[in-house]
Amino acid sequence: MKKYSFFLVVLFLCIAFFAQAQSYTRTVSVEFDAIPNSYTIDVAKLKYNKDFAYSLTIDDGYKDVWNVAYPLIQGNWVLENDIFQGYNYGSGMPFQKVGGYTFDDGCGHQVPFHLGLAINASQIAKNASRINWWHLQALYDAGWDILNHGHYHVEALPIDFEDEIKENAEQVDDHIGFFPRHFAIPANQPVYAPETTSQGMVATYGAVMGFQGVYNGGLWDVEGDIAAVNSGLQLLRTSVPVDSASMNLDALKAKINSIAAMAPNQTIWYNEYTHAVGAGNNQYPNVSNLGFQLFRDYLDFLQQDYSQQIWVAGLQEVEEYLFVRQNTTISNQSLNGNILTFDVTLSTSQPSQRHFDLSLLVNGIGANINNVTVQGTGFQSFNTATGLINVELVK
Numbered sequence: 313m314k315k316y317s318f319f320l321v322v323l324f325l326c327i328a329f330f331a332q333a334q335s336y337t338r339t340v341s342v343e344f345d346a347i348p349n350s351y352t353i354d355v356a357k358l359k360y361n362k363d364f365a366y367s368l369t370i371d372d373g374y375k376d377v378w379n380v381a382y383p384l385i386q387g388n389w390v391l392e393n394d395i396f397q398g399y400n401y402g403s404g405m406p407f408q409k410v411g412g413y414t415f416d417d418g419c420g421h422q423v424p425f426h427l428g429l430a431i432n433a434s435q436i437a438k439n440a441s442r443i444n445w446w447h448l449q450a451l452y453d454a455g456w457d458i459l460n461h462g463h464y465h466v467e468a469l470p471i472d473f474e475d476e477i478k479e480n481a482e483q484v485d486d487h488i489g490f491f492p493r494h495f496a497i498p499a500n501q502p503v504y505a506p507e508t509t510s511q512g513m514v515a516t517y518g519a520v521m522g523f524q525g526v527y528n529g530g531l532w533d534v535e536g537d538i539a540a541v542n543s544g545l546q547l548l549r550t551s552v553p554v555d556s557a558s559m560n561l562d563a564l565k566a567k568i569n570s571i572a573a574m575a576p577n578q579t580i581w582y583n584e585y586t587h588a589v590g591a592g593n594n595q596y597p598n599v600s601n602l603g604f605q606l607f608r609d610y611l612d613f614l615q616q617d618y619s620q621q622i623w624v625a626g627l628q629e630v631e632e633y634l635f636v637r638q639n640t641t642i643s644n645q646s647l648n649g650n651i652l653t654f655d656v657t658l659s660t661s662q663p664s665q666r667h668f669d670l671s672l673l674v675n676g677i678g679a680n681i682n683n684v685t686v687q688g689t690g691f692q693s694f695n696t697a698t699g700l701i702n703v704e705l706v707k
C-alpha cells in the first residue's frame with residue numbers, strides 16, 4: 313500500500329510537471345504613434361507571412377550533402393572532387409557563392425535556406441561516400457531538419473517496424489541528442505504508413521496513394537487542411553523531376569512559378585526530395601537526383617525570383633509552424649492609450665518539437681506602429697510598416 317501511495321504521488325508530480333511544462337507563451341506590446349480607433353491581430357498562415365513554403369529533402373545521407381549542399385548554401389567553398397561518385401566538377405571549380413542562399417524574413421534580415429536530411433543510422437559513416445555523425449550534428453545545429461528514414465532502409469517484406477522506425481530514431485538520439493519523429497518512408501513502401509504513429513512518429517511522408525493530405529500533385533493547401541497536424545500528418549513527398557525530358561531548370565522553375573501564382577488565394581506547402589546534388593555533369597544517370605549545376609541554378613532561381621515570397625525550410629520546421637499556429641490562442645488583449653498588449657499562448661507541444669515560432673500581423677486602424685516589444689527571451693523581429701511580428705514562443 314505504501315508503495316502504491318508513493319507511485320501515486322510520483323505520478324501526480326509528473327502530471328503537474330508536464331502540465332506546467334507544456335504551455336508556451338509570450339507577451340507582446342505594440343506602441344502606436346496615436347491612439348488607434350481599433351486594431352486587428354492575425355496569425356500569419358506561414359512563418360514570416362510568406363506566400364508559400366518549400367521543403368527540399370536530401371535522402372540517404374550521401375556525402376555531397378556535406379561537400380556541396382551545405383557549403384553552397386552557407387556561401388563557403390565547395391570541394392572540387394565529389395567523393396560520392398569520384399567526379400571532378402571540371403573547369404570553373406571549385407565554386408564559391410559569396411553570401412550563400414537566403415530569403416528575406418519580412419523584417420529586413422536574410423535567413424539561410426534550411427534543407428532536410430532523411431537519415432538511416434546504419435548508413436552513417438559506413439564508407440567514404442556517406443556523411444558521419446559529426447557532419448550530421450553540424451547540419452542539425454545549423455537548423456537543418458533530420459528526418460527518420462528507417463534504420464536499414466528496408467523496403468522488402470517482412471519489415472521489423474520497431475527496428476526500422478524506433479531504433480533508427482534512438483541511434484540518432486544517442487549520437488546527436490535529437491530524436492527524429494518525422495518519418496520519410498524508405499522507397500515509398502506503403503506498408504510503413506499505418507505503423508509509424510505507434511512507433512512514436514508525429515508525421516509521415518511518402519509517395520503513397522491514400523495518404524491524408526495527398527492532393528494536387530503534392531501541393532498542400534495549409535489553409536484548408538491544417539487540422540491534420542493534430543492527428544499524425546501524412547503528406548505526399550514528390551521527387552524532383554527525373555526523366556531526361558523534364559529534368560531541366562525550366563521544369564523546376566515552372567513548378568515553383570505555378571505555386572507562386574496560386575497566392576494569395578491558396579497558401580501552398582510544396583516539397584521535393586532528391587538523393588544527390590554533387591555530380592560533375594548536369595545529373596546522375598539514375599533517378600531522383602539533382603546534379604550540381606542544376607541544384608546550384610535552382611537555388612539561385614529561388615533566391616533571385618522569390619526571396620520575398622518563399623519560405624525555404626525542412627518538413628519538420630514547416631509542420632511545427634502549422635502545429636503552433638493551430639494550437640495557439642491570443643488573449644488578454646488590452647489597449648491603454650496608444651499601447652496594445654496581448655498574450656500569445658501555445659497550449660501543447662509535439663514530442664521532440666524543435667520550433668516554436670509564430671508570425672503575427674498587427675494592424676492599427678487610424679494609427680501607425682512606432683515600436684514593438686516582446687517580453688522574455690527567444691527569437692523576435694518585427695516590421696513597423698507591415699505590422700509583421702515574428703516571435704518564438706517559450707515556456
Ligand SMILES: [Zn+2]
Pocket residue numbers: 371372461465498499
Ligand atoms: Zn532513401
